[in-house]
Amino acid sequence: MSEKLKIALIGAGNIANTHIGAYKRIPGVEVYAICDIDEKRLNITANQFGIERRYTDLDKMLSELPELDAASVCVWNCNHAECTIKALNAGLHVLCEKPMAYNTAEAIAMKEAAEKNGKLLMIGFVLRFSNEAKIAKDLISKDLLGDIYYAKAQFIRRHGNPGGWFSDIERSGGGPVIDIGVHVIDLTRYLMGLPKPVSVYAVTNKKLGRRDYLKNHVDWAPLNASPSDPDTVEDFATALIRYDNGAVLSLETTYDINLPDNNTRLLCGTKGGLSIGEREMILYNDTDGFLSDVRIDKRNYKEAGDFFVAELSHFVDCITKGVKCQNPAEDGVEIMKILDAIYESARTGHEVVLD
Numbered sequence: 001m002s003e004k005l006k007i008a009l010i011g012a013g014n015i016a017n018t019h020i021g022a023y024k025r026i027p028g029v030e031v032y033a034i035c036d037i038d039e040k041r042l043n044i045t046a047n048q049f050g051i052e053r054r055y056t057d058l059d060k061m062l063s064e065l066p067e068l069d070a071a072s073v074c075v076w077n078c079n080h081a082e083c084t085i086k087a088l089n090a091g092l093h094v095l096c097e098k099p100m101a102y103n104t105a106e107a108i109a110m111k112e113a114a115e116k117n118g119k120l121l122m123i124g125f126v127l128r129f130s131n132e133a134k135i136a137k138d139l140i141s142k143d144l145l146g147d148i149y150y151a152k153a154q155f156i157r158r159h160g161n162p163g164g165w166f167s168d169i170e171r172s173g174g175g176p177v178i179d180i181g182v183h184v185i186d187l188t189r190y191l192m193g194l195p196k197p198v199s200v201y202a203v204t205n206k207k208l209g210r211r212d213y214l215k216n217h218v219d220w221a222p223l224n225a226s227p228s229d230p231d232t233v234e235d236f237a238t239a240l241i242r243y244d245n246g247a248v249l250s251l252e253t254t255y256d257i258n259l260p261d262n263n264t265r266l267l268c269g270t271k272g273g274l275s276i277g278e279r280e281m282i283l284y285n286d287t288d289g290f291l292s293d294v295r296i297d298k299r300n301y302k303e304a305g306d307f308f309v310a311e312l313s314h315f316v317d318c319i320t321k322g323v324k325c326q327n328p329a330e331d332g333v334e335i336m337k338i339l340d341a342i343y344e345s346a347r348t349g350h351e352v353v354l355d
């Protein structure tokens with residue numbers, strides 16, 4: 001392997017900017033090249049970070065730069081599979097952003113491409129690298145929750161459809177379920193010990209739409225988002241996901257709703273329950289016969305850090321030090337099965353049973 005790990009960015013949009021900023025903080029890594037089908041976006045990002053090798057054609061980049069070691073795939077969901085498989089076939093290790101793919105069939109093809117080429121395929125479930133996840137994992141490993149049999153995950157945006165390709169089902173594959181719900185489905189499943197999903201019952205709605213008429217700004221908008229972009233995704237979803245160990249996850253996620261923003265994540269076990277919030281974490285249990293609420297003091301947490309830097313450092317360590325990947329492709333496939341089942345159940349009105 002070359003002296004510095006040579007990374008290519010595939011996609012030059014918002015999250016690519018975050019990846020580049022994080023890679024720049026990791027020793028032994030060089031952001032070597034960048035590719036985007038949108039030349040304007042490509043040049044804005046490449047100029048900002050001083051990246052000389054820039055391409056609008058992925059095949060050209062991969063054939064002209066055989067010295068590349070790895071890539072971050074940061075493109076529209078509909079192109080995750082194609083870009084990832086091309087990079088793997090060119091001999092690169094790949095970190096693909098969430099959701100892993102547009103559907104389960106694509107996710108399986110990506111996993112098989114990684115296996116065929118003997119390369120790493122890591123999925124960008126960044127919340128696993130959050131300080132809260134580290135603390136929760138630690139509490140769980142010490143058996144403070146006991147047998148976790150219920151989780152509740154809410155990722156509720158009162159007004160948060162980013163527009164652009166995000167609201168175009170052809171490019172995104174769906175709305176809040178596949179965009180933000182995916183984060184908390186994965187996080188809770190990870191903390192529950194990665195049980196296999198066995199069935200899903202879900203309802204999705206499109207009641208409010210993108211509400212472009214509102215005067216309130218929405219974050220996360222792609223650079224070229226315009227009111228003329230299609231708005232063809234759900235704005236609301238609720239789902240019950242059963243796992244093979246008998247545990248259940250209740251999910252609620254929205255882009256637009258007449259309720260406040262809410263990021264509640266709850267894990268409930270036989271010995272304790274845990275409320276995971278960005279501001280505070282509370283362990284609910286009993287002490288000497290009394291119900292007790294233990295507030296976790298996260299101030300000056302010694303292992304605190306930026307979750308994107310932690311995620312990409314892990315990707316680099318997997319490649320350069322042979323560290324076991326914490327976010328392997330197989331987890332991405334399981335999550336894609338859940339996402340597909342949510343949409344199928346919502347469409348048919350019936351529970352979907354998974355293999």
Ligand SMILES: NC(=O)c1ccc[n+]([C@@H]2O[C@H](COP(=O)([O-])OP(=O)(O)OC[C@H]3O[C@@H](n4cnc5c(N)ncnc54)[C@H](O)[C@@H]3O)[C@@H](O)[C@H]2O)c1
Nearest residue numbers: 011013014015036037038041074075076077079097098222
């Ligand atoms: N981990 C997170 O928290 C997080 C946050 C935001 C976005 N994401 C994910 O990152 C991906 C990109 O989202 P974004 O917000 O950066 O969107 P964005 O629109 O800002 O950027 C996407 C870029 O991909 C480019 N692109 C599309 N197809 C391409 C192809 N075949 N080859 C090269 N470039 C191509 C587009 O031209 C665009 O510039 C999505 O999958 C999204 O779900 C993850």
